[in-house]
Amino acid sequence: MRPLEAGKLYGSVMLVMLMWGLNVVALKVLVAEINPVYMQAARILLAGLSVALFVFLRREFEWVPRAAIKYILLAAVFGMTGHHTFLAVGLSETTAVKSSLILALLPITTSLLAMIFLGDAFTKLRWLGVFAGFAGAVLINVTGEDGGAVQGAATGDAFIFAAMAAQAISFLFIKKASELVAPRVLTIYTLMVGSVGLFAVSFILAPSGWESYITAPGWVWLVFLLSGIFATGLGQILYNASISKIGPGKTAIFNNFVPFFGLLSSALILGENVSPAQLGGFVFIVAGVLLGTGWVDQLLLKKRKQAPVKHHS
Structure with a gap:
């Protein structure tokens, strides 16, 4: 991959991370006003419709080959229905700090699964990057306003862990499907199928939860639209595209x-406070990304190739 192309790709992934970070605030607002599971179902459906409209207008829609159907279904079941169901239930039973820490295991879990099932290569520097990133996530999440550490385990923690594991598994199926289907089209199918599953789960877990749609104030729907269209819809397109390439x-x-x-x-x-330790965690995260993505490995390899060859007389 050329440096300019790699720069654009990594820049788009960083944009997704920014949108998903902002989406944390949006979800906090939405969960307080709308039933969590129903909110997730409607948000994923909105994202799917937004992506479908975008793709249709660009005339990029295509029917998927039969070989890709099983991968799309599995990616939707694990990455959309499973992940968002477990996340919604878990957030109602555990703290945001513990949830964030458990979800920070996603890169390590995904990398290990990719190594085991997809034959992804790992160097010592990439392993170091994985753990540096995790260390940064720990510093960010265990040093809150009260300075308290993560304690104990509960049912909610198990649901959050299941949400993290489900998403990691879905990435493997997305990788397989992206070899057969364009990322944007893949995103449409996973979002739409996943939203159907989420609505089914919603009716089972909270039959009367749909009433929260009616009582929600108008400004909440603005947050809902921004979250569904940009954070989930556009974010999923860019993220799936990066999975297919790197x-x-x-x-x-x-x-x-x-x-x-x-x-x-x-x-x-x-207006929440940020501690110095949490800022320090960001340094670890940056180091983890540079090492874990193989960027440092590529830089060192390039320098070795450019180094003059010494001839011995």
Whole structure:
């Protein structure tokens, strides 16, 4: 991959991380006003419709080959229905700090799965990057306003862990499907199928939860639209595109930026305090991304190739 192309690709992934970080604040607002599971279902449906409209207007829609159907269904079940269901239920039973810390395991989990099932190569520097990113996520999430550490385990923690694992598994199926289907088209199918599953789960878990749609104030719907169209719709397009080009393991490393951007947006928008330790965590995250994506490996390899060859007489 050429440096300019790599720069654009990594820049688009960083934009997704920023949108997802801002989406943390949006979800906090939405969950307080709308039933969590129903909110997730409607948000994913809106994202799917937005992406479909975008693709149709650009005349890029295509029917998927039969070989890709199973990968799309599995990606939707794990990455949309499973992930968002477990996340909604877990957030209602555990703290945001513990949830963020558990979700920070996503890059490590995805990288390990990619290595085991997809044959993704790992160097010592990439392993170091994975753990540096995790260390940064720990610093960000365990040092809140009260300075308290993560304690104990609960049912909610198990649901959040299941949400993280489901998303990691879905990335493997997205990688397989993206070899057969264009990322934008793949995004439409996963979002639409996933939203159907989410609505089915919503009716089972909270039959009367749809009433929260009626009582929500108008400004909440503005936040809802921004979250569904940009954070989930556009974000999923860009993220799936990066998975198809650099693989799930390398792409997942960038997810370590989400806690930082979520922290920053919470401080600026919600007025929450940010500790020096949390800022220090960002340094670890940056180091983790540079190492874990293989960028440092590529830089060192390039320098070796450019180094003059010494001839011995």
